[in-house]
Every structure is written in structure tokens, then in C-alpha cells.
Amino acid sequence: MSITLTQSPAAAWAPLPETAWNAEAARHLLRRAGWTARREEVERARQEGLAATLDRLFPASPAIFPEPVQVTRFAEEAPAYAERERQAQTPEERRLIQRERREHAQTAIQDMSLRWLAYAAQPGNAAFAKWTLFLSDIYVVGFDKVPSPPLIYRHFDLLAQQGLGTAPALSKAVSRSPAMMLYLDLNQNRREAPNENFARELFELFVLGEGNYTETDIKEAARAFTGYRLRPATGEVLFVAAQHDSGLKTVFGQTGDLKGDDVIDLAYAQPAAGAFVPHELVKFYLADTILPPEYLRALGDSWRTEGGYDLRWLARRFFGSQLFFDPQFRGEFIKSPIQFYLGMVQDLDLDVIPLARFVLNPLRQMGQVLYTPPNVRGWVGGRAWVNSASLAARRTLVELLFSPLDEHKVNADEQLDLVAAHTNGVDRFTVADGSLQPLNALAAPAAVEVLETDYLPVRSEPSFTTGLADFIAAGASPAEHLRRVRRATITLLQSPEYQLC
Amino acid sequence: MKNPSHFLPSTRREFLNMSGKGIGLLAFSRFAPSFLVNASLAATPAPEKDRSILVLVQLAGGNDGLNTVVPFEDARYYALRPTLAIAKDRVLPISDTLGLHPSCPELQGLLKDGRLAIVQNVGYPNPNHSHFRSTEIWETASPSDEFLSTGWIGRYLDNACAGSPAEDHDPLAVHVNTLNGIPESFMGAQEHPTFGLLANGVGRRDSEETRRLLGATGGPAPAGGERGFLQQTLMDSLVTETRVQQMLADYRPLAEYPANPFATSLRSVAGLIAAGLPTRVYFVTLTGFDTHYNQAGTQASLLATLATGLASFQKDLAAHRLDDQVTTMTFSEFGRRPFENESRGTDHGTAAPLFVMGSRLKGGLHGMPPSLDLPKNQDVAYSTDFRSVYATMLENWLGYPSEPVLGGKFAPLPLFA
Numbered sequence: 001m002s003i004t005l006t007q008s009p010a011a012a013w014a015p016l017p018e019t020a021w022n023a024e025a026a027r028h029l030l031r032r033a034g035w036t037a038r039r040e041e042v043e044r045a046r047q048e049g050l051a052a053t054l055d056r057l058f059p060a061s062p063a064i065f066p067e068p069v070q071v072t073r074f075a076e077e078a079p080a081y082a083e084r085e086r087q088a089q090t091p092e093e094r095r096l097i098q099r100e101r102r103e104h105a106q107t108a109i110q111d112m113s114l115r116w117l118a119y120a121a122q123p124g125n126a127a128f129a130k131w132t133l134f135l136s137d138i139y140v141v142g143f144d145k146v147p148s149p150p151l152i153y154r155h156f157d158l159l160a161q162q163g164l165g166t167a168p169a170l171s172k173a174v175s176r177s178p179a180m181m182l183y184l185d186l187n188q189n190r191r192e193a194p195n196e197n198f199a200r201e202l203f204e205l206f207v208l209g210e211g212n213y214t215e216t217d218i219k220e221a222a223r224a225f226t227g228y229r230l231r232p233a234t235g236e237v238l239f240v241a242a243q244h245d246s247g248l249k250t251v252f253g254q255t256g257d258l259k260g261d262d263v264i265d266l267a268y269a270q271p272a273a274g275a276f277v278p279h280e281l282v283k284f285y286l287a288d289t290i291l292p293p294e295y296l297r298a299l300g301d302s303w304r305t306e307g308g309y310d311l312r313w314l315a316r317r318f319f320g321s322q323l324f325f326d327p328q329f330r331g332e333f334i335k336s337p338i339q340f341y342l343g344m345v346q347d348l349d350l351d352v353i354p355l356a357r358f359v360l361n362p363l364r365q366m367g368q369v370l371y372t373p374p375n376v377r378g379w380v381g382g383r384a385w386v387n388s389a390s391l392a393a394r395r396t397l398v399e400l401l402f403s404p405l406d407e408h409k410v411n412a413d414e415q416l417d418l419v420a421a422h423t424n425g426v427d428r429f430t431v432a433d434g435s436l437q438p439l440n441a442l443a444a445p446a447a448v449e450v451l452e453t454d455y456l457p458v459r460s461e462p463s464f465t466t467g468l469a470d471f472i473a474a475g476a477s478p479a480e481h482l483r484r485v486r487r488a489t490i491t492l493l494q495s496p497e498y499q500l501c
Numbered sequence: 502m503k504n505p506s507h508f509l510p511s512t513r514r515e516f517l518n519m520s521g522k523g524i525g526l527l528a529f530s531r532f533a534p535s536f537l538v539n540a541s542l543a544a545t546p547a548p549e550k551d552r553s554i555l556v557l558v559q560l561a562g563g564n565d566g567l568n569t570v571v572p573f574e575d576a577r578y579y580a581l582r583p584t585l586a587i588a589k590d591r592v593l594p595i596s597d598t599l600g601l602h603p604s605c606p607e608l609q610g611l612l613k614d615g616r617l618a619i620v621q622n623v624g625y626p627n628p629n630h631s632h633f634r635s636t637e638i639w640e641t642a643s644p645s646d647e648f649l650s651t652g653w654i655g656r657y658l659d660n661a662c663a664g665s666p667a668e669d670h671d672p673l674a675v676h677v678n679t680l681n682g683i684p685e686s687f688m689g690a691q692e693h694p695t696f697g698l699l700a701n702g703v704g705r706r707d708s709e710e711t712r713r714l715l716g717a718t719g720g721p722a723p724a725g726g727e728r729g730f731l732q733q734t735l736m737d738s739l740v741t742e743t744r745v746q747q748m749l750a751d752y753r754p755l756a757e758y759p760a761n762p763f764a765t766s767l768r769s770v771a772g773l774i775a776a777g778l779p780t781r782v783y784f785v786t787l788t789g790f791d792t793h794y795n796q797a798g799t800q801a802s803l804l805a806t807l808a809t810g811l812a813s814f815q816k817d818l819a820a821h822r823l824d825d826q827v828t829t830m831t832f833s834e835f836g837r838r839p840f841e842n843e844s845r846g847t848d849h850g851t852a853a854p855l856f857v858m859g860s861r862l863k864g865g866l867h868g869m870p871p872s873l874d875l876p877k878n879q880d881v882a883y884s885t886d887f888r889s890v891y892a893t894m895l896e897n898w899l900g901y902p903s904e905p906v907l908g909g910k911f912a913p914l915p916l917f918a
């Protein structure tokens with residue numbers, strides 16, 4: 001897609017005028033900041049106005065995803081595993097214990113994934129959960145390299161707790177996140193043998209972007225980050241002065257006995273620092289096409305000077321701007337698998353099925369494994385989400401959510417999870433006929449109108465719209481009419497337009 | 502056109518015909534999949550005469566091996582299974598010491614005809630008892646302490662089909678199962694044309710309706726940008742789907758299949774093979790083997806479904822003279838605990854026998870049965886690694902070196918004559 005921006009960079013980021021705030025704009029905001037635009041949320045946002053809505057989506061004290069019990073338990077059992085490993089008599093015995101721990105970790109991360117999805121599916125949590133996911137796509141860690149659910153949880157919790165504070169403070173906290181230390185080998189960064197991995201990614205992927213630093217800056221910065229140590233058993237992070245290289249280093253032209261935090265401050269003092277997160281915002285939330293650099297710079301400059309690198313300030317400015325609401329961007333962005341799934345769960349008023357096989361497998365088939373991005377750059381996004389296999393997986397997922405779950409046919413352990421879910425009132429696993437009744441009561445064209453308004457970010461081709469309406473109208477008996485409403489809804493959710501937001 | 506209700510063309514001629522008549526299909530000229538545009542690929546690809554096909558049958562939930570192939574002369578078996586053991590006079594003997602579950606006479610017949618091989622006690626080192634994880638291990642063919650993101654069939658396609666043009670959209674791997682989507686076995690490092698037939702979950706009428714309705718999303722003037730890209734991708738797969746459905750609608754089986762979803766899936770596989778689809782691997786699932794409670798009835802009915810389905814499939818293939826091209830093998834994420842539990846069921850176990858069916862086989866028993874000399878509630882130790890079975894299929898059936906696919910050397914078994 002090619003973009004033509006007519007406004008000046010400064011004007012583009014000015015707030016959307018109140019007169020331009022309407023239901024269509026509210027839908028665009030809700031679909032991009034969260035997973036979808038439910039009718040009642042759209043109405044509420046329209047009435048409250050843009051500023052109040054942004055306050056609500058990015059609140060001063062958001063609801064944080066609580067640590068799942070299985071993760072806590074895994075952390076509690078970590079010392080016991082370590083002890084058993086120490087006491088192991090043979091290498092074989094030790095391997096068995098390690099394997100047991102790894103399997104325990106795998107179960108815990110699956111449980112955490114399902115719980116996070118259930119948390120993120122709550123409309124009130126959607127925007128903030130997505131914001132955390134956005135930050136985790138910058139400050140990437142992966143379970144494949146850090147197979148510790150408690151450390152992964154802690155990393156995401158840090159991103160949530162500090163995710164609406166200032167960027168330098170967040171980067172400093174991340175440099176002490178055990179998961180990050182393991183993921184980027186900061187723990188291996190020794191005075192005698194500096195490891196540059198973390199310093200490089202700090203500049204390239206967290207703060208500045210490629211081309212805005214030299215190899216010398218990286219080498220010197222790596223020395224500044226020596227001395228960070230991690231106690232693996234407890235996850236405690238220490239600064240060991242004796243292991244820190246206290247010699248003089250020169251980073252971005254500044255010389256001194258720099259420490260890690262000093263390097264982070266120096267990086268944020270670089271002119272390129274302002275535009276980096278805006279660039280990531282555009283890529284994650286707005287469009288596959290990158291904006292002209294002067295637009296990113298304009299937002300970056302005001303973020304630094306007016307916003308003091310405050311992330312909440314940036315979110316409000318970005319999502320409240322005229323540029324964000326530019327019609328060129330509406331309905332022209334491909335949903336990530338997680339958004340496709342969670343958006344559908346919200347649109348259909350469903351619960352996240354508490355079974356890995358029914359949720360995490362489809363996500364994997366669509367190309368997204370929560371907590372395990374492909375590499376340090378995170379997910380590519382956009383068109384990379386779509387090929388014939390992943391599109392087929394999306395269509396299959398739609399069918400899955402419309403087929404009654406035969407709770408007697410699942411495995412015994414899954415049955416237990418379902419019983420537990422029922423006890424907690426979580427039981428809207430698939431779309432029941434009852435929830436289709438309101439649509440079924442409408443005349444066919446009106447029903448299709450509701451489906452398109454509520455679910456699609458762009459209108460379908462007229463041939464598709466009339467095709468759906470004719471199809472529903474041809475249902476003569478009440479049962480057949482209802483069946484056709486169901487089939488039409490499924491079809492609409494499988495359409496190209498529903499893959500967009 | 503054979504069936505005017507099919508909205509999408511399935512051959513180049515149909516495509517041009519419909520476009521020429523101006524009945525709404527001009528739209529597709531912008532989306533036309535390359536196999537329609539490229540005249541040389543327009544006709545159904547001629548089936549290669551020597552093309553070998555593998556059909557994988559997943560027995561999901563963990564099939565109890567001891568009650569599938571019963572060691573009826575072993576007193577320990579009867580001690581382990583106070584209520585579940587199958588009496589000697591009820592088993593269908595296949596050797597002096599072993600017999601099949603009484604609900605599989607068809608498998609006994611296939612064995613007698615040399616069309617069935619049983620690989621005994623198949624498993625892997627350091628077995629995992631989780632359904633999810635152990636299925637993953639079987640499908641990715643990974644060691645139990647390694648996590649792979651690609652499946653063994655996917656890696657076979659990565660290797661075997663590297664560099665070959667993926668222009669025509671005929672699927673190389675097809676799964677016919679429930680709603681669980683693409684089997685992990687098919688996931689490759691590269692994208693391969695795979696195809697899923699929702700045999701059980703979604704009725705034929707439903708899926709036809711959806712295809713017909715979605716066919717109109719292209720519109721007379723396809724959009725550009727992300728939307729056009731999605732429309733194009735969707736149209737490509739709808740055309741494949743239509744074509745496959747047409748093949749199935751046209752298929753006349755030469756054997757009778759029982760009326761159940763599993764048999765219907767196998768019938769579909771036979772139909773696609775007969776139609777000459779260049780697919781090398783099919784994947785079919787039969788679920789419900791997780792028999793923690795009251796195992797006897799459940800397993801008996803599942804094994805009957807398996808046996809009758811497999812026998813019909815083999816008979817059908819033979820009648821079409823396609824049996825030389827097809828080998829079918831079963832697998833399950835694990836066997837079950839030799840010790841019966843308190844609920845007249847069995848808990849998750851380890852190794853179990855698997856079936857291989859085909860006309861080019863060395864039929865009969867392969868590998869060693871498990872030793873039942875077990876401490877209380879212990880699992881059997883496997884005697885054949887499942888990756889040796891995979892190596893056999895890759896090297897001696899699909900004709901491809903197994904090492905790059907399996908990431909190690911696994912000795913093939915003498916399954917093929």
C-alpha cells in the first residue's frame with residue numbers, strides 16, 4: 001500500500017478534532033488499540049469522547065495479569081529441583097531430573113499462555129494487554145531460549161508494571177530482567193570477555209535502530225554492562241563490582257567509567273532515540289508501510305521534548321492523532337493470529353477454551369506462539385501472517401468456534417480442565433444457537449448489515465453482501481433459517497475483510 | 502461443467518468457459534491461480550506411475566497396546582489385567598502366543614493375506630505421559646527432551662521438494678480429520694501446499710455453501726493493498742478446495758465403507774488418490790482412545806471402527822488397482838499402563854504396537870513384544886524406536902534418505918519386501 005500524507009508532519013500528529021470523532025473512528029481506535037470493536041464499546045467510546053476513551057484504554061493503574069498458580073508453584077519447586085540435581089548419583093539420573101523440570105516448565109508455560117489469553121480477552125483489559133504484547137515485541141525474550149515460566153512471567157510483568165512509564169526507566173528495568181539477561185547473554189558478559197549481544201540489541205532493537213551507532217559504541221557499551229549477575233535458582237539480579245570493568249569507556253562521544261544505566265541515558269540522548277518507538281508503533285498498530293521519516297521524527301521530537309519519553313504520553317498522542325485516524329489506514333492492516341483469535345472470542349461473546357489443543361495449536365498453525373517469537377526481532381507481522389496454510393488455519397478456527405465441543409470426547413485430563421472451568425462459570429466455548437437468535441429475528445438484509453457493521457472494518461463487495469442476504473432469506477423453515485444465519489456468520493468471519501482491522 | 506452449483510472453476514477450460522459467458526467469473530481473471538493460467542498445467546496432472554503414497558492414521562488419546570495385540574499365553578498379562586484381560590478363547594490368534602482383540606477380525610484377515618504388518622512395542626527413550634507433548638514428539642520426531650517446531654512430514658517435504666516449483670496449488674499433504682487443523686507432522690520450515698478436508702466437523706453442504714458465498718468476495722474489481730492480497734490468497738485455496746470436492750463428488754468407491762466419520766475420511770483419501778492428486782501423504786485421525794474408565798466397551802468399538810475402516814480402504818484401493826501405490830500406518834501418542842487402574846481402565850503408558858497396511862509389505866509380526874516382568878505400576882520398555890518406523894517409510898517407501906529428515910541415523914525395519 002502506498003500512503004499519501006497531505007498534512008505537515010507537525011499537523012499530522014495534532015489531536016483529532018472533536019467533530020471527527022464518531023462511531024467509525026471509535027471502531028478504528030478499538031480495533032487497533034485492542035482486539036475488536038464490540039457494539040457496546042463503540043457506543044460507550046463515542047459518548048465519552050476520544051480523550052476519555054484513551055484515558056480508559058491506557059489507564060494510570062491498569063489491571064495487571066496476575067501470576068498463574070502453576071507458575072508460582074514451578075518457582076517454589078525450583079530449589080527442590082536444583083537440590084535433587086545436586087544429589088543425583090549418575091549423569092543419567094541428573095538428566096532425568098532435568099527432563100522432568102523441562103516438562104513441568106512446558107506445562108506451566110501452556111497454562112500461562114491460556115490464562116493470559118483469557119485475561120486479554122476481557123474487553124476492559126484488551127488495550128493494555130495488547131500494549132504489553134507490543135512492548136514484548138520490542139523487548140523480546142523467548143521461552144525457547146529461556147525455558148523458565150517464572151522468569152518469562154516476571155519479564156512480562158515488568159513490561160506491564162512499567163509499560164506506561166518512561167522509556168529510559170523501562171529499558172533500565174529490562175536490563176535487569178533475568179529473562180532478558182539470559183536471552184541476550186548479559187549474564188555471560190564478563191570483564192575479561194565482554195559479550196556484546198545485549199549492548200547491540202539495546203541500540204539496534206530497543207532504543208535507536210540500525211545505523212544510529214558505531215561498532216565501537218557497542219564494544220564500549222558492552223564493557224559498561226559488565227558486572228550484572230543472575231542467581232539462577234532465585235532469579236535474583238546482582239551487580240558485582242569486582243566483575244565490572246571500571247575502566248574508561250567512550251560511548252556516543254562521552255567518556256567516563258560508564259555503567260549500564262549511563263549507557264542507556266546516553267542512548268536516549270541521541271537524536272535517533274525519539275523516532276524509534278514511534279516507528280515500532282506504526283509497524284505494530286498502524287500499517288505495514290513505514291511512514292516517511294520526517295513524520296516519525298516529528299512524533300519522536302515531541303515525545304522527547306514535551307513528553308519526557310513517557311510511554312503513556314506517547315500512546316495517547318499516537319492513538320489520538322489525526323494521522324492515526326487517516327482514512328487511508330482504516331481497514332488496511334492484517335490482524336495477527338492472536339488478534340484474530342481474541343477479536344473473534346470478543347465478537348462472538350465466547351470464553352477462551354482452557355485447552356491447549358483447541359487454542360494454542362490453532363495459534364501455532366496460524367503462525368504465532370505466545371511467549372515464543374521467532375527471534376530477537378519479534379514477529380514480522382503484516383502480510384507475513386498470511387499464506388494458504390495459515391489462512392486455512394484461520395478458517396478452521398472459525399469452524400471450530402461454531403462446532404459444539406463434545407466434552408465427552410476429549411481426553412481425561414482435558415475433561416478435568418473443563419470441569420474446573422465450568423465451576424468458574426467459564427463455559428461459553430462455542431457459539432450456541434441462542435446467541436444467534438437476535439440476528440435470526442431480523443430480516444436477512446438487516447442481519448447482514450449488522451454482521452458487516454459489527455465485524456468488518458471495511459464494507460464487503462456488494463456481490464458478497466447480497467449473496468449472504470439471499471442465502472439467509474432462502475431459509476424457509478425456522479430451523480433452516482437459523483442454520484443459514486449460522487453459516488452466513490461463519491462465512492463472513494472467514495472472508496478476507498474479517499482478516500483486516 | 503459437471504455440476505453447475507460449483508461456483509468456482511476447477512479446470513482451465515471451465516474457467517475460460519465461465520469467464521467467456523460473463524457469468525461473474527471475469528473477476529477471477531485477476532486472481533486466477535497459476536495452474537489455471539498456465540496451459541501446461543491446466544489438465545489434471547498425470548499421476549506418476551511409481552508414485553508412492555503414505556497414509557497416516559492417528560489413534561488419538563493413546564491406544565492400549567496390550568489389549569490390541571494380546572499375549573494370551575502370558576500369565577503376567579492376566580495378573581496385570583484382572584477385569585480387562587481378554588480371555589484366551591476370545592482372542593483372534595495370529596501366532597502361538599499373540600492374538601488380536603476380538604473386535605478386529607478384518608485385521609486378522611489382512612494379516613493372513615500378507616497385507617498387514619504389526620510392529621511390536623514401538624516407543625522412544627524417556628517417554629512422556631502428556632497427550633499434548635507425546636503427540637508432539639511423535640509428530641515432530643524429536644527426542645523427548647528436544648522441542649522442534651517442524652514435523653517429520655514437513656521436513657520430508659522441505660527436503661524432497663526443495664527447488665521444485667510450487668506454482669500449481671495441488672496439495673502435497675492432505676489431512677482429513679476433525680477440527681484440530683493442520684497436523685503438526687506437516688509443519689515445515691518452508692511453506693508447502695497442504696490441504697485440510699473437514700470431513701467430520703463441517704458437513705459437505707455447509708462447506709460448499711461457504712465456498713460459494715466466499716467466491717463472491719473477489720468482486721468485479723478486486724481491491725489492491727492488503728485486501729487484494731487476502732482475496733488472492735483465498736481465491737487460490739478456494740479453487741483447490743472446489744477441485745478436491747469435485748473429485749470426491751465424482752468418486753465411485755469399489756468397496757463398501759461403514760457409515761462412520763473415520764471410514765468416510767478413508768473413503769475420501771481413496772477418492773483423492775484415485776483422482777490422481779499428486780499428494781504424497783495423507784493424515785486421518787480416529788479419536789477417543791484415552792480409556793481411563795471402563796475401557797473394555799470403548800476400546801472394542803474403536804478397534805472395530807479402525808479394523809472395518811482399514812479393511813474397506815484396502816479393498817477399495819485393490820479394486821482400483823491402486824493398492825501397490827499406498828501404504829497405511831497407524832500411530833498413537835502412547836500405549837497404556839500395563840497395570841489396570843481402579844476404574845476398569847488404564848492410565849497413560851509408553852510403547853505399543855502399530856499397524857502397517859499395504860500390498861507391498863512383508864506382512865506379519867515385526868520387532869519384539871514387551872516384557873511384562875514389571876515392578877508395580879511400571880511401564881513397559883520400548884523395543885523399536887518410532888523413528889526407525891519413520892526411517893523405513895522414508896527410505897523404503899517414499900524413497901528418500903531419512904537422516905536429514907530425522908536428524909539422526911535410525912535403522913529401517915525389514916517391512917518392505
